[in-house]
Amino acid sequence: MAIRAQNRMEMVSQLAKNNMIVADILSRLPVKTLLRFSSVCKLWHYMIHSSLGFQALHYERSQRKPRFLLQWPDFDFRPLEPIGCRYVYNFIPTDTEGNMFSPIQVKVQEPVKLVLPGCFGLLCLATETRIYVLSPSTRRLLALPYDRSGIAGFGIGYLSSAKRHKIVRLNIPRQLRTNLNCKLECSIFTLLPEKRGHKWRAVKEGCPYLVEQFSFPAFANETIYWKIDLGQHQALHRHNDFIVSFNLSDEKFHTITHPADRTDTPRQWRSPTRHSTQLVELRGHLYMVETLQLSHVAIWRLANPENSIWSKACTIDIRKISPNFVGELQCVQGTEIIFNSGSRLLLYYDEQKKTFRWKTLPCSAQNLTIYCESLTSLTTSQG
Numbered sequence: 001m002a003i004r005a006q007n008r009m010e011m012v013s014q015l016a017k018n019n020m021i022v023a024d025i026l027s028r029l030p031v032k033t034l035l036r037f038s039s040v041c042k043l044w045h046y047m048i049h050s051s052l053g054f055q056a057l058h059y060e061r062s063q064r065k066p067r068f069l070l071q072w073p074d075f076d077f078r079p080l081e082p083i084g085c086r087y088v089y090n091f092i093p094t095d096t097e098g099n100m101f102s103p104i105q106v107k108v109q110e111p112v113k114l115v116l117p118g119c120f121g122l123l124c125l126a127t128e129t130r131i132y133v134l135s136p137s138t139r140r141l142l143a144l145p146y147d148r149s150g151i152a153g154f155g156i157g158y159l160s161s162a163k164r165h166k167i168v169r170l171n172i173p174r175q176l177r178t179n180l181n182c183k184l185e186c187s188i189f190t191l192l193p194e195k196r197g198h199k200w201r202a203v204k205e206g207c208p209y210l211v212e213q214f215s216f217p218a219f220a221n222e223t224i225y226w227k228i229d230l231g232q233h234q235a236l237h238r239h240n241d242f243i244v245s246f247n248l249s250d251e252k253f254h255t256i257t258h259p260a261d262r263t264d265t266p267r268q269w270r271s272p273t274r275h276s277t278q279l280v281e282l283r284g285h286l287y288m289v290e291t292l293q294l295s296h297v298a299i300w301r302l303a304n305p306e307n308s309i310w311s312k313a314c315t316i317d318i319r320k321i322s323p324n325f326v327g328e329l330q331c332v333q334g335t336e337i338i339f340n341s342g343s344r345l346l347l348y349y350d351e352q353k354k355t356f357r358w359k360t361l362p363c364s365a366q367n368l369t370i371y372c373e374s375l376t377s378l379t380t381s382q383g
Contacts, residue, residue, distance in 0.1 A: 019043070019047075022044075022047075023047060023054050023057065024057075026044070026047070026048070026054070026058075027054060027057045027058040027061055028061055030373060031058075031137035031138060031373045031374070031375060032137075034048050034058075034375065035048070035138070048375060049375070049377065052163060054375075055374070055375040055376065058373075058374070058375055059120065059121060059372065059373075059374045059375070059376075062121075062372040062373040062374065063372050065095065065096075065372075065373075066096060066331050066333070066370055066371070066372050067093050067094065067095055067096075067101075067136070067370070067371055067372065067373065068093070068094045068095075068096065068330065068346075068368050068369065068370055068371075069091050069092070069093055069094075069104070069115070069118075069123070069136055069368070069369045069370075069371060070091060070092040070093075070094060070361060070362070070363055070364075070365070070367070070368055071089065071090075071091055071112075071115065071367035071368075071369070072089070072090040072091065072092065072103075072363055073363060073364055073367070076088040085107040085108075085109075086107075086109065087107065087108050087109065087110060087111055087112070088105060088106070088107050089105070089106045089107075089108070089112060090103050090104070090105055090106075091103060091104040091105075091106065091136070092104075092362060092363070093136060094361065096331070096333050096338060096346075097359060098346060098359040098360065098361050100362065104136055104139050106125075106132075106134060106141055107141075108125075108127060108130075108132060108141075108143075109127065109130060109143075110127035110128055110129065110130065111127060111128075112125050112126070112127055113126055113127055113128065113214045114126055114214045114215075114216070115367070115369050116154075116155065116156060116216060116217065116369070117216065117218075117280075117281075117330075117369055117370050117371065118136070118369065118370060118371025118372060119156045119157060119158055119165065119219050120158040120165065120372075120374060120376065121135065121137060121371065121372060121373065121374020121375070121376045122134065122135055122156065122165055122191075122371075122374065122376055122378070123135075123136060123156075123369060123371055124154065124155070124156035124167060126151055126154055126214075128150070128151065129146070129147075129148075129150070129151065130143065130144065130146055130147075131144045131151070131154055131167060131169060131189075132144065133156070133165070133167065133191065133378060135374070135376060135378045136371055136373075137373045137374055137375070137376075138375075138377075138378065140378045141378075142191075142378050144167065144189050144200075145189070145198075145199055145200060147169070147171065147187070147200055149171035149172055149173075149185065150171065150172040151169060151170070151171070151172070151213070152170040152171060152172045152184045152207075152210065152211065152213055153169075153170035153184070153207075153211040153212070153213055153217070153226055154167065154168065154169045154170065154217075155167070155168045155217040155219060155224035155226065155246070156168075156219065156224075157219045157222060157223070157224050157248045158219070158222070158248075159222060159248045159249065160222065161249070164190055164191060164192065165190070165191040165376070166188055166189070166190050166191070166248050167188070167189045167191070168186065168187075168188055168224055168246055168248075169186070169187050169188075169189070169200065170184040170185070170186055170207050170211060170226075171184060171185040171186070171187060172184065172185075173185055183206030183207060183208060184206055184207035184209075184210065184211070185202070185206055185207075186202070186203040186205065186206055186207055186246070186253075187200040187201060187202050187203060188200065188201050188203060188251070189201070191378075203251050205251070205252055205253055206253075207244055207246070207253055208237070208244065208253055208255065209228045209229070209233065209236075209241070209244050209255070210228070210229045210232045210233065211226035211227060211228060211229055211244055212226065212227045212228075212229045213229070215227060216278065216279065216280075216328070217279065218279035218280050218281050218286055218287075219281055220281040220284060220285055220286040220302075221284065221285070221286070221305075222247060222248045222249055223245050223246065223247045223248065223286075223305070224245065224246045224248070225243050225244070225245045225256070225279050225286055226243065226244050226245075226246075226279075227242065227243060227244075227277065227279060228241060228242055228243065228244055228255075230242075237255065238255070238257060240257040240258050240260065241255045241256075241257055241258075242256065242257055242258035243255065243256040243257075243258075243279070244256075245305065254305070254306075256302070256305060256308045257308040259288070259300050259308075259310035259312075276290065276291040277289070277290050277291075278290075278328050278329060280328070280329050280330075282301075282329075282331070282332055283332065285301050285302060286301070286302040286305070287299055287300060287301050287302070287313065287329075288300040288302070288310070289328070289329045291318075291326065294318070295317070295318065295319050296315055296316065296317055296318065296319075297315070297316040297318055297326060297329075298312065298314075298315050298316075299312070299313040299314050299315070299316070299329070299337075300312055300313060301313045314351065316337075316349055321347075321356055326339050326341065326347060327339050327340040327341045327342060327347075327365065327366065328340055330368065330370045331370050335350055335351050335352050335353075336348045336349060336350050336351070337349045337351060340365040340366065340368040341365050341366070342364070342365075342366050343364065343365065343366075344360055344361045344362070344363060344364055344365060345358045345359065345360060345361070345365060346358060346359045346361060346365055346368075
């Protein structure tokens, strides 16, 4: 009996070891392949669709190979289609070298205004009145509940402690006043794929500033960051307030100042509104990217959010190339910083060699979004 029990334990141990080996191999495969492999057996199906540990391992490895999503410049309007499916957009996934994958088709109710960068495998896009969540890996689209209030801003984040995505929506109040007393209403939608019927949940604290309505926010360290719409405010609480942040954990707003008012900063940095400014997440931190008079790109890292302390990461001289080449910073791959452009080119800047190279894409890189493959489940809805 003792020998049989020992043999049984050895078999169980060997099976667990084999499963670890299988999980290690499968976690290196693309999502499209994994979805096919999920029908091999019940164990693989559970691992691919339900195991949070395996999904986290797969996403961790996917981050090393980010992908871009190119939005085809034209869309189809189909008036005879059901409401919610009349505007058809085509997206082309590519890797960081411009190699294409099979296109993705998205059907929505109204013209798309903005597609946000990916957050733990999911993209967030918005029309004038509605927000959608898209999984490019599984090609599923979720239409979030309709809200009568106009969208003043939105963002998507991931709360690691709860292992949940949260979509934050800033709503335009009925009586909008463009002064210091104006606060945008805020509501949150938590993605719970196993449950349906969830609604937007109002947050007590309002956003202290109007934000740039359809500009890219950034998500880093469980916080969503928006640029303040300086053109809508005659005065600020602090004269150099530049960013509004919302922490997903405590669900509170904070403001962050621009690095231009540091005493060791040259005077030409004191007018950020005159230049192109972008917020982006890189290597787990918030970065600010500024294009100065089409001659230099300055990259700052937010070292201390509580005290608005910035550190300059680098400055890139772009005077030797066409200004149209340099768009928004997308990601860092090895020693290269990748920018999109207003043309069909992806621009690569090598930090060590101080040199540029570029790749030609099938369509304009202006409407380009970055994401990483993920097995995050998403309920399909077009309602």
